[in-house]
Amino acid sequence: MTKVSIASQKGGVGKTTVAINLAYSLARRGWNVLLLDTDPQGAIGLSLVERSFEHRGFFDALCGDALSGLIMHTRVPGLALMPAGNYRRYDQAPVSLDPAARRRRTGAIFAELATVDRDFDVVLIDTAGGTHSVTGDVLWHSDQVLIPELAEPLGLRTLPQILHLMADLQAKQPPTQVLGIVPTMVQGDQPNSASVVRKLREILPAELLFNTVVPRDPVFLRASEHGVPLALLSQHPLPSALIFDQLAAEVEQRLPGLAPAISNRSDGLARLMD
Ligand SMILES: Nc1ncnc2c1ncn2[C@@H]1O[C@H](COP(=O)(O)OP(=O)(O)OP(=O)(O)O)[C@@H](O)[C@H]1O
Ligand SMILES: [Mg+2]
Structure with a gap:
């Protein structure tokens, strides 16, 4: 099981969008994927789950809840979700006032994920913008970080942080490794946007930047x-x-231990024959 966080210094750069769509593509390619929302905004639940505020999730796990009741299976084979859950409950719990306890609990949650339910190949973790607090703990316990980089001049300025x-x-x-940086919201017909992508390719080692x-x-x-x-x-x-x-x-090529998937899954939408 590889834990991949999607993180950026800046908000609104497309983290949640990349998390949802990449999780779907990986599941369709045959991997067992858990999409885990660690952002108090709960955008994954709000996007994908009706009445998501009723579901417990990651912040309830931080308060000590067992993980088995927090994972939701989706109609897409191989794709499961853990929504953010009840942030208010976490905010009033002792663990929110004790950074060391919170970091330990985050590590325990990630370790428990390897034992629950079934074998997840990849846990794709959406994070809140920035790198402090809960996001800092999540990054600390992740194996890899994927960084969406806004293809605008402001994006370039926040990259060094x-x-x-x-x-x-x-x-x-x-170590927590950098899986790669992916430029987002690219507007090929806008000189400012295209020049940011060009500059990223100039200044970053090729292995740090996705081709996509x-x-x-x-x-x-x-x-x-x-x-x-x-x-x-x-x-x-x-x-x-x-x-x-x-x-x-x-x-797939960049994740150690993940050989390319053997076959694509069919979700039943486009079957050729029974
Ligand atoms: N490639 C794109 N093209 C157009 N709109 C996009 C694209 N990616 C994301 N968006 C839109 O931009 C907004 C911000 O995207 P998203 O929520 O994925 O960013 P985020 O980094 O997760 O934000 P936050 O830091 O608030 O969690 C959303 O309304 C989303 O639908
Ligand atoms: Mg988001």
């Missing part, structure tokens, strides 16, 4: 309105949905 943090995380035992970039596309807003990954918005694959299959293929 998270790279410094990553250098610290790579120095601890066991996520374009800015209004269909993402439609997908979040309907509460589905982009690939489920239409019977015909939308170009921006296929981007996440490319990203998933790159993630």
Whole structure:
């Protein structure tokens, strides 16, 4: 089981969008994936689960709840969710006032994930923007971090902060590695946006940057309105949905221990024969 956090210094860069769509693509490629929401905003639950505020989740686990009742299976084979759960309960619990206890509990939750329910190949973790508090603990206990990078000049200016943090995380035992940086909201026809992607390719080692970039596309807003990954918005694959299959293929190659999936799963939407 590999724990991959999706994190960025800056908010609103597409972390949750990447988490949902990458989790879907990895599951469709044959992996058992848990999409774990550790952001108090609870965007994954709000996007994908009706009446999500009624479901317990990660913040309830921080308060000591066992994980078995917190994992929800989805209609997509291989894809399970753990929503953020009740942040208010966590905020009033002793663990929220004791950073060392919270870090230990986060580690215990991640260790327990390896034993519950079934074998998750990948736990994809959505985080709150920034790198402190709960997100800091989640990054500390992650194996890998995927960093969405806003393809705008402001995005470039905040990149050094998270790279410094990553250098610290790579120095601890066991290290948390950088899985890669993926440019998001790329507008190829806008000189400012295209030049940020060019600059990233100039200044970063090739192994740090994914080849895939996520374009800015209004269909993402439609997908979040309907509460589905982009690939489920239409019977015909939308170009921006296929981007996440490319990203998933790159993630497979970069994750130690994950050989490329043998076969794609069918979700029953497009079966050729019975
Ligand atoms: N590639 C894209 N093209 C167009 N809109 C996008 C794209 N990616 C995300 N969005 C939209 O931008 C907004 C922010 O995206 P998202 O919630 O994924 O960012 P985030 O980094 O998770 O934000 P936060 O830091 O608040 O958690 C959402 O409304 C989302 O639908
Ligand atoms: Mg988010």
